[in-house]
Amino acid sequence: MPDDLVIARPEGLYCPPGDFYIDPWRPVDRAVITHAHSDHARFGHAHYLAHRHSAGTLRARLGEINLQTLDYGEVIVHHGVKLSLHPAGHVLGSAQVRLEHGGRVWVASGDYKTEPDGTCTPFEPVPCDTFITESTFGLPIYRWPSQAELFAEINGWWRTNAEQGRASVLLCYAFGKAQRILHGVDAGIGPIVVHGAVEPLNAVYRAAGVVLPPTLRVTDEGVDAALLQRALVLAPPSAHGTPWMRRFGNYSDAFASGWMQLRGTRRRRGVDRGFVMSDHADWPGLQQAIAGTGAERVFVTHGSVAVMVRWLTENGLEAQGFKTEYGDEDMEAPTAASSHPGLPLAGEGATALS
Numbered sequence: 001m002p003d004d005l006v007i008a009r010p011e012g013l014y015c016p017p018g019d020f021y022i023d024p025w026r027p028v029d030r031a032v033i034t035h036a037h038s039d040h041a042r043f044g045h046a047h048y049l050a051h052r053h054s055a056g057t058l059r060a061r062l063g064e065i066n067l068q069t070l071d072y073g074e075v076i077v078h079h080g081v082k083l084s085l086h087p088a089g090h091v092l093g094s095a096q097v098r099l100e101h102g103g104r105v106w107v108a109s110g111d112y113k114t115e116p117d118g119t120c121t122p123f124e125p126v127p128c129d130t131f132i133t134e135s136t137f138g139l140p141i142y143r144w145p146s147q148a149e150l151f152a153e154i155n156g157w158w159r160t161n162a163e164q165g166r167a168s169v170l171l172c173y174a175f176g177k178a179q180r181i182l183h184g185v186d187a188g189i190g191p192i193v194v195h196g197a198v199e200p201l202n203a204v205y206r207a208a209g210v211v212l213p214p215t216l217r218v219t220d221e222g223v224d225a226a227l228l229q230r231a232l233v234l235a236p237p238s239a240h241g242t243p244w245m246r247r248f249g250n251y252s253d254a255f256a257s258g259w260m261q262l263r264g265t266r267r268r269r270g271v272d273r274g275f276v277m278s279d280h281a282d283w284p285g286l287q288q289a290i291a292g293t294g295a296e297r298v299f300v301t302h303g304s305v306a307v308m309v310r311w312l313t314e315n316g317l318e319a320q321g322f323k324t325e326y327g328d329e330d331m332e333a334p335t336a337a338s339s340h341p342g343l344p345l346a347g348e349g350a351t352a353l354s
Contacts, residue, residue: 029047031047050095087121115144134301135304170255172237178201181256183212
């Protein structure tokens with residue numbers, strides 16, 4: 001409908017009455033950013049609005065941008081649109097965007113997960129008429145272990161390797177997942193070494209008050225072969241198979257990702273172990289989050305869109321897919337999970353998300 005609060009444009013999700021975009025993938029004048037992962041926060045916008053805990057990460061990634069920040073629940077009015085940010089539970093500073101105008105309330109979720117992890121403000125459902133939700137893991141197969149189960153597995157793997165004199169190299173996304181692992185593991189097992197891409201982000205989390213254990217870089221004084229034989233090493237997936245890994249000698253490696261739920265993914269990644277861990281909601285989490293909004297209309301973005309739309313429709317909601325350029329920060333998603341019918345872009349043969 002032409003009076004909808006969010007429509008699709010080639011630049012991204014656009015709010016016509018407010019004249020701003022949400023997580024646009026092309027340069028725009030005013031961008032509201034849900035979180036600082038690279039597929040949602042891109043370079044080139046004239047003005048950025050985000051949660052204050054995203055400031056450190058956004059500036060570390062994008063430089064000295066023109067950035068305005070808000071606290072959760074703080075309301076501003078722009079061109080008559082009431083806008084506020086609410087916890088998404090995805091990574092530090094991640095936010096859902098609530099828009100209110102003309103008696104209508106829309107919420108754009110960004111990326112989110114529903115189980116608290118101790119490193120960011122937990123997800124809160126925001127009542128609305130229309131909800132724009134992600135569905136990265138929108139298939140019934142995706143059901144995450146609890147925090148306790150996950151870290152019992154990681155600690156057991158690390159402890160066994162340390163007892164056998166092998167480094168434990170855990171590949172994980174540098175922003176969000178690495179800090180979640182640091183916060184949750186038993187640091188008494190041994191020293192923790194991090195890749196150079198991880199440590200600056202640790203500093204952002206510590207500055208925001210998130211408790212993380214001490215970490216070392218491989219170039220730090222005192223980091224020798226004896227220490228590395230007991231260490232947990234956190235590194236981004238891009239480090240796998242590079243010369244940087246040679247210094248760890250006879251190491252065991254693992255990958256932390258929601259995609260590890262799929263048979264064969266660990267084998268394709270060429271690692272010894274896979275841990276099922278994601279900063280996105282699983283299938284029950286998506287259902288819980290959507291129900292918690294009370295929304296009657298739901299638009300589904302990136303991931304298993306067709307399956308989620310069908311489930312929502314069968315449960316009495318008005319739902320349809322919405323094509324975006326967002327991705328998954330863990331790794332390349334399976335092709336089957338990323339194919340879905342998308343809405344034509346406004347200005348290219350269609351109008352709104354309706």
